[in-house]
Amino acid sequence: MRSTKPIVTIFIVCLLVIITLVGCTSKSTSDASRSASYFIFDTIVTVKVYSEHVEDQHFDAIELILNRIDHAMNRQLKGSEIAQVNQQAGLGAVPVSAETFLVVQKAIDYAQRSEGRFDPTIGPLVDLWKIGTEDANLPDEASINETIELVNYKDVLINEQQKSIMLNRADMSIDLGAIAKGYAADQVAAYLKNEGFDSAIIDLGGNILAMGTKPNNELWTIAIQNPESKRGDNIGTLRVNNKTIVSSGVYERYFMQDGVRYHHIFDSTTGYPIVNNLLSLTIVTTHSIDADALSTTLFSMGLEKGMTFVESIKDVEAFFITNDRKIYTTSGFADDLHITDASYSKHKK
Numbered sequence: 001m002r003s004t005k006p007i008v009t010i011f012i013v014c015l016l017v018i019i020t021l022v023g024c025t026s027k028s029t030s031d032a033s034r035s036a037s038y039f040i041f042d043t044i045v046t047v048k049v050y051s052e053h054v055e056d057q058h059f060d061a062i063e064l065i066l067n068r069i070d071h072a073m074n075r076q077l078k079g080s081e082i083a084q085v086n087q088q089a090g091l092g093a094v095p096v097s098a099e100t101f102l103v104v105q106k107a108i109d110y111a112q113r114s115e116g117r118f119d120p121t122i123g124p125l126v127d128l129w130k131i132g133t134e135d136a137n138l139p140d141e142a143s144i145n146e147t148i149e150l151v152n153y154k155d156v157l158i159n160e161q162q163k164s165i166m167l168n169r170a171d172m173s174i175d176l177g178a179i180a181k182g183y184a185a186d187q188v189a190a191y192l193k194n195e196g197f198d199s200a201i202i203d204l205g206g207n208i209l210a211m212g213t214k215p216n217n218e219l220w221t222i223a224i225q226n227p228e229s230k231r232g233d234n235i236g237t238l239r240v241n242n243k244t245i246v247s248s249g250v251y252e253r254y255f256m257q258d259g260v261r262y263h264h265i266f267d268s269t270t271g272y273p274i275v276n277n278l279l280s281l282t283i284v285t286t287h288s289i290d291a292d293a294l295s296t297t298l299f300s301m302g303l304e305k306g307m308t309f310v311e312s313i314k315d316v317e318a319f320f321i322t323n324d325r326k327i328y329t330t331s332g333f334a335d336d337l338h339i340t341d342a343s344y345s346k347h348k349k
Contacts, residue, residue, distance in 0.1 A: 032215065034059075040066045041074065041181055043205030047188060050199040050215045058195060065187050072100045073180040075123060075173065082174055086123065090170030093159060101163045103176055103183050103289070104156070110179075110293045111153035114309070117300040118293055119268045123173025124150040131264040131273075136255040138262060144271035151268045182292025185209040185244065189288075209244040209288050226341065227251045227279040227321055235327075236339040240284060246291035248299040249280030249321075265299055276302040277322045284336075285316040294318070303328060307349045319346075 035048035036059040047062055075082045081096040088094050096104075107120035124147045130136045139147075155168035167174065181204040188202050189209050201220070202209040210220040219239040226233040227249050238245065250273075254263040267274045281299040283291040294316065298306035303320050310318045311330055319329040319337060325344045329337060339346055 036062070038063055038066055040070050041177075041184070041204060042076075043181075045184075045205065046201075046203045048201045048203075049192060049197050051197050054197065058192075058197075061191060062188055065191060066184055069099070069180060069184045069187065072097055073103060073176045073183075075175055082176060085165045085167065086173045089167035089172040093157065093162070093164040093166035095162060095164045098163060099183070099187075101158070101160075101165065103180055104165055104174065105158060105160075106183075106289060107174075107176060107179050107293065108153055108156055108158065110297055114297045114301065116153060116268060118178070118297040119151060119153045120174050120176060120179070121151050121153055121156060121167070121172055122178075122266055122268060123175040124171065125266050125268070125271055126175055126177075126264075127173070128271075129262070129264075129266075129273075131255060131262065132253045136262075138257050148268065148271040151271075178296045179289060179293045181205065181207045182244070182246065182288035182290070185288035204288075207244070207246050207288060207292060210240050211242060213241050224282065224337075225280075228325075235321075235341040235344045236337060238282075238284070238337050240336070243284050243286065244288040244291045245282060245284050246288065246295045247280055247282040248295040249278075251279065265296065267300065274300055274302075277324075278303060279321045279323055281306070281318065281320050283310075283316065283318050290316070303349070 032052045033048055033050045034054045035046060037044055037046045045066060071077055072081045074080050075086055077083060081100045085094045085096065104120065110118040111120060128139050128143060128147045150169065150172050155172060156174065157166040157168060185202050185204050185207055189211055192200050192211065198212040199215050200211040202211065208222065213219060219241050222238040222240060222245055223234040224236050224238060226235045248265060250261065250263040254261050263273045265274050278299060281295055283295045285291050294310065298310055298318060301309055303322060306320065307328065307330065310316055317330045317332045319327050319333065321327050327339065327344055327346045328349050329346060331348065337346065
């Protein structure tokens with residue numbers, strides 16, 4: 001598992017152009033849309049709404065939603081609810097808001113269903129390796145072995161009546177980076193729908209939620225990043241309607257040492273980044289909180305177990321890209337995934 005979802009290189013293609021992340025609210029008269037970008041969750045968040053009726057107040061409200069979730073669930077923010085839970089590790093339970101409790105409860109559920117392949121207590125390993133920062137390093141074996149003793153979702157005690165969370169042992173640390181952005185995307189979509197909007201792209205650092213269809217009722221077209229190439233090089237496209245698309249891979253956040261790539265998705269049983277035959281994994285489903293958690297879960301499981309796991313879940317599709325450039329799709333993908341790079345080939349397990 002990992003700390004934060006990488007800035008997955010999935011790009012939205014609309015009207016034959018890629019949506020550009022902008023630094024402020026802007027208006028486009030050609031497609032009757034407005035967009036705004038924010039820097040939250042340590043990444044760029046962009047929301048583009050296709051409507052003539054969207055106003056500044058709507059983007060202000062979205063920013064409040066994002067800030068509220070960030071300040072509750074970002075363990076790196078001093079005073080956040082999760083930071084308080086981590087500070088009280090081994091000491092006592094901490095009451096949290098209903099939505100923080102819900103996200104932690106969901107994370108524990110995925111941990112149980114995946115037998116720990118998804119584990120929200122991965123924080124100590126994230127801190128040890130520091131992948132994604134200038135201080136990324138290969139820890140010594142003794143430090144890794146000591147740290148993995150602090151990673152165990154079974155030591156998270158939750159009390160539904162009191163909406164409280166407790167970590168059983170000192171120095172444990174919950175990290176919701178692999179699920180909180182998905183929850184945030186769902187909350188932004190819920191707000192927009194409540195305000196009467198039905199066509200929008202919500203992009204939380206690569207966690208894509210495509211609301212409804214394009215304004216002309218056509219499907220959204222998502223360009224899939226080549227996991228072995230530079231940003232913007234794609235291997236194909238995916239057409240969706242009212243879906244969320246989230247990917248995990250070894251190619252975005254990593255460091256190299258002695259010719260070895262160390263990426264950010266950890267195996268909580270070994271303390272090292274996961275080693276399997278996968279380059280990337282993409283989830284397509286309805287709720288982004290599930291897509292976020294599942295992308296990490298299935299990548300951690302690997303192709304065989306991951307495919308079996310995802311095929312057992314209703315209304316969830318996925319495709320795995322292996323090191324030999326084979327793309328394995330779930331049974332429900334049909335012709336939605338169109339491969340344009342001839343060096344990659346589509347298969348079914």
